[in-house]
Amino acid sequence: MNAISASYSLDLKIKDTRFSIDNLQDYSLLLQAGEREFQLAVIDTKTSRCLLLEQYNFNKVSSAQEYQKLIESLFEDHHLLMAGFWHSVKFSVKNSFFSLIPAALFDKEQLPTYLRLTTPQLALNRPLYYKHLKNSIVTVFAAEQALLDWLNKRYANLKVQVLHHISAFVEGILHNPDHSSQREIFLLLENGILSVVITHETKLQYASVFRCGTPADLLRYLMMVIQHFQLDQHTTKIQLWGNVDASSAWFKEIQPYFGNLSFGGRPRYLSFGYVFDEVPEARFYDLLSQHLCE
Numbered sequence: 001m002n003a004i005s006a007s008y009s010l011d012l013k014i015k016d017t018r019f020s021i022d023n024l025q026d027y028s029l030l031l032q033a034g035e036r037e038f039q040l041a042v043i044d045t046k047t048s049r050c051l052l053l054e055q056y057n058f059n060k061v062s063s064a065q066e067y068q069k070l071i072e073s074l075f076e077d078h079h080l081l082m083a084g085f086w087h088s089v090k091f092s093v094k095n096s097f098f099s100l101i102p103a104a105l106f107d108k109e110q111l112p113t114y115l116r117l118t119t120p121q122l123a124l125n126r127p128l129y130y131k132h133l134k135n136s137i138v139t140v141f142a143a144e145q146a147l148l149d150w151l152n153k154r155y156a157n158l159k160v161q162v163l164h165h166i167s168a169f170v171e172g173i174l175h176n177p178d179h180s181s182q183r184e185i186f187l188l189l190e191n192g193i194l195s196v197v198i199t200h201e202t203k204l205q206y207a208s209v210f211r212c213g214t215p216a217d218l219l220r221y222l223m224m225v226i227q228h229f230q231l232d233q234h235t236t237k238i239q240l241w242g243n244v245d246a247s248s249a250w251f252k253e254i255q256p257y258f259g260n261l262s263f264g265g266r267p268r269y270l271s272f273g274y275v276f277d278e279v280p281e282a283r284f285y286d287l288l289s290q291h292l293c294e
Contacts, residue, residue: 019051034094094165098141172289189242215253234259
């Protein structure tokens with residue numbers, strides 16, 4: 001482990017006994033990089049079974065260059081990430097640099113325009129997009145150009161699919177078959193980054209990302225969304241995913257105000273061995289939902 005490796009730490013690692021290094025050509029590698037964490041999952045594409053989950057937490061990073069060096073160091077210290085013969089590799093960025101555009105109005109020549117209000121230092125980022133075909137919506141987002149260049153060199157024999165975490169989160173939510181005829185709210189809270197999605201039946205109506213420094217911020221943003229859409233805080237169905245549980249200050253802050261609040265579960269389109277029972281079902285939902293993104 002080299003010197004910069006001290007800037008990250010392993011938070012969780014669960015591996016299924018069915019995982020085999022000899023079968024990487026059948027496995028999909030899902031990667032997700034947030035400001036304060038890096039997550040990875042391995043999915044067997046033949047059985048849709050999750051075989052590996054890992055999370056690494058970052059110490060505070062002061063610049064984009066330092067962040068990239070940290071990612072590079074993590075890869076160099078991880079023998080699986082250095083392998084290049086996966087079935088597929090998907091990489092998701094978790095930030096607030098995105099816009100949702102109706103497909104009928106989308107023009108791929110206007111990507112920088114769509115991001116002008118959400119993305120500082122746009123010149124250092126690559127504008128990208130993902131089409132949500134079932135909802136006629138396009139997510140336009142930005143990812144750091146230097147990091148993507150390095151990632152493509154790392155997996156030179158593969159075409160890395162780059163996504164925004166909100167796209168994966170939305171695809172996972174919309175894939176669920178049990179949508180009601182009423183508006184529903186879906187929350188993802190990870191290290192102070194709150195993602196909010198609202199659906200009506202099977203259609204996306206709203207998606208946004210907020211920064212929450214305290215549990216009071218979480219309550220404030222949630223109440224703002226409830227009031228903006230004129231929803232009933234006592235009856236509207238709200239599901240919560242992320243690295244929070246019923247004993248956390250975050251959950252205790254909002255629970256008294258919402259009468260139909262519950263934790264979300266794991267993606268139903270994937271299977272999990274018993275070794276994953278120790279992982280709360282509300283974790284890694286956006287990471288795992290990359291599996292649905294084509």
